[in-house]
Amino acid sequence: MSILVTGARGKVGRAVIGRLHSAGLTVRAASADPAALTVPDGIEVAELALGRPEGFGAALRGVRQVFLYPEPAGIHELVKAAEAAGVEHVVLLSSSSVLGPDAENDPLAGHSLQVERALACSGLTCTFLRPDAFASNSLGWARPISRSMPIRLAYPEAHIAPIHPEDIADIAVEALTGTSLTGRSVTLTGPESLSFREQLAVLAETLGREIPVEKISRAEAERQMADYMPGPMIYSLLNLWEAADRGPAAIADTTHTLLGRPARTFRQWARENAAAFIQR
Incomplete structure (x- = not known):
């Protein structure tokens, strides 16, 4: 049995590949640009570009399970x-945003929701993993922190429960190799609710220096984010953070509840990634 892992250049995809390979399972890493992949020796690579369906058959030949990143093009x-190739199970890395109001029109949720719906209408057994905010989203602060600049936020008290990407990989591997998650849809979070200000305090403690936090207006945040993000995405994110400003984030499933092992904390992620916040 071969397991196809799409998104093989992503953090979670690479971690899933490494775990499956270490367990002695046959893995095929897929990418739109397979020549750019760096994978362990013995892992087959395949070209899979969702906008080019003529290559799907070769990528899926002999595959029984797929770890899939959510991309609606060509889904x-x-x-x-996949049905024609005899694939039995698809584990989708979806998003908790699909559970939000008007998700199909939300730019944060739309991609994942379209893929979930296409899979749900198929004859494939599917597991939907719906992580909330990744701890690694904090890398968006790396540049200003490394330059000792203040972090300017419209909603510094907005709470999230950031999940460590390695925990997502652990859960994905369980979904691919075990039976406890087969056919389920699970919302994933980290083990604790932290405001943005509290996350920055953890980073400051880890780095051994102060990280100033400056509260700005929503309009200022929109102008700041417009340098690197389209308008609809900005509107959706700011709405999300405004709602999260009202109290602690709900804790959903973690590696503790699903796998019986401690969930990695944001503090652990910060220690592991401290170098990203130091100017070189």
């Missing part, structure tokens, strides 16, 4: 190719 053709 219906991919589903048909």
Whole structure:
């Protein structure tokens, strides 16, 4: 049995590949640009570009399970190719945003929701993993922190429960190799609710220096984010953070509840990634 891992250049995809390979399982790493992949020796690579369905058959040949990143382009053709190839199970890295109001029109949720719906209408057994905010989203602060600049936020008290990407990988591997998650949809978070200000305090303690936090207006935040993000995404994110400003984030499933092992904390992620916040 071969397991196809899409998004093989991503943090979670690479971690899933490494765990499956270490367990002695046959893994095929897929990317739109397979020549750019760096994978352990013995792992087959395949080209899979969702906008080019003519390559789906070769990528899926001999595959029984797929770890799938959510990309709606070509998803219906991919589903048909997977069914024709005899794929039995798809584990989708979706998003908790699909559970929000008006998710189909939300730029944060739309991609994942389209893929979930296409899979749900197929004859494939599917597991939907719906992580909330990644701890690694904090890397968005790396540049100003490394330059001793203040972090300017419209909603510094907004709470999230950031999940360590390695925990997502652990849960994905369990979904691919065990049966406890087969056919389920699970919302994933980290083990604790932290405001943005509290996350920055953890980073400051880890780095051994102060990180100033400056509260700004929503309009200022919109102008700041417009340098690197499209308008609809900015609007959606700010709405999300405004809602999260009202209190602690809910804790959903973690590696503790699903796998019986401690969940990695944001503090652990900060220690592991401290170098990213130091200017070189």
